Amino acid sequence: MARFNNVELERLRQTREQFERDPASARRTQVLEGEWVLGNGAPQFRAILQYEHGQSVLEMDNPSFMGGGGTLPGPMHYCFSGLAACYASTFAIVAAELGLELRQLRVRVEADVNFLRTFGLAMPRRWRRCGSSSSLTAPPAMSSSSTPKSLPASAALWCTP
Numbered sequence: 330m331a332r333f334n335n336v337e338l339e340r341l342r343q344t345r346e347q348f349e350r351d352p353a354s355a356r357r358t359q360v361l362e363g364e365w366v367l368g369n370g371a372p373q374f375r376a377i378l379q380y381e382h383g384q385s386v387l388e389m390d391n392p393s394f395m396g397g398g399g400t401l402p403g404p405m406h407y408c409f410s411g412l413a414a415c416y417a418s419t420f421a422i423v424a425a426e427l428g429l430e431l432r433q434l435r436v437r438v439e440a441d442v443n444f445l446r447t448f449g450l451a452m453p454r455r456w457r458r459c460g461s462s463s464s465l466t467a468p469p470a471m472s473s474s475s476t477p478k479s480l481p482a483s484a485a486l487w488c489t490p
Contacts, residue, residue, distance in 0.1 A: 336425040373397050395444075409438040435464045
């Protein structure tokens with residue numbers, strides 16, 4: 330299948346048609362199971378991700394201030410990675426469907442996290458600020474004035490649980 334912005338447009342078209350015919354088919358259950366590893370010197374958490382054509386093992390170790398060794402990505406790294414990937418994926422898909430060629434798409438996720446609640450020291454909101462931003466490079470013919478203003482907003486909206 331032909332790819333545009335690394336997106337298979339024909340497959341998207343087929344999926345859209347299927348969802349139009351049968352909206353219930355658009356619902357997919359995503360499951361992740363993992364376990365806290367009790368052995369010393371090992372990652373603190375391990376999960377096996379099953380996906381369409383395989384599986385991957387993710388291991389997590391909290392930063393040292395949270396009792397881990399800081400030797401692997403922590404929970405926030407995985408959380409932010411998922412958010413960034415969802416945002417970039419949605420942005421690229423919508424751009425491809427609109428025929429907008431991308432040369433580069435970068436995403437940044439940043440949050441101010443309050444850990445007082447984790448330690449039972451207060452009940453503040455965990456997130457004071459959480460946001461994402463993106464930058465893209467497109468051919469000169471696609472000036473910023475011709476880029477649909479709704480594109481970034483669509484990506485952010487579709488990635489909100």
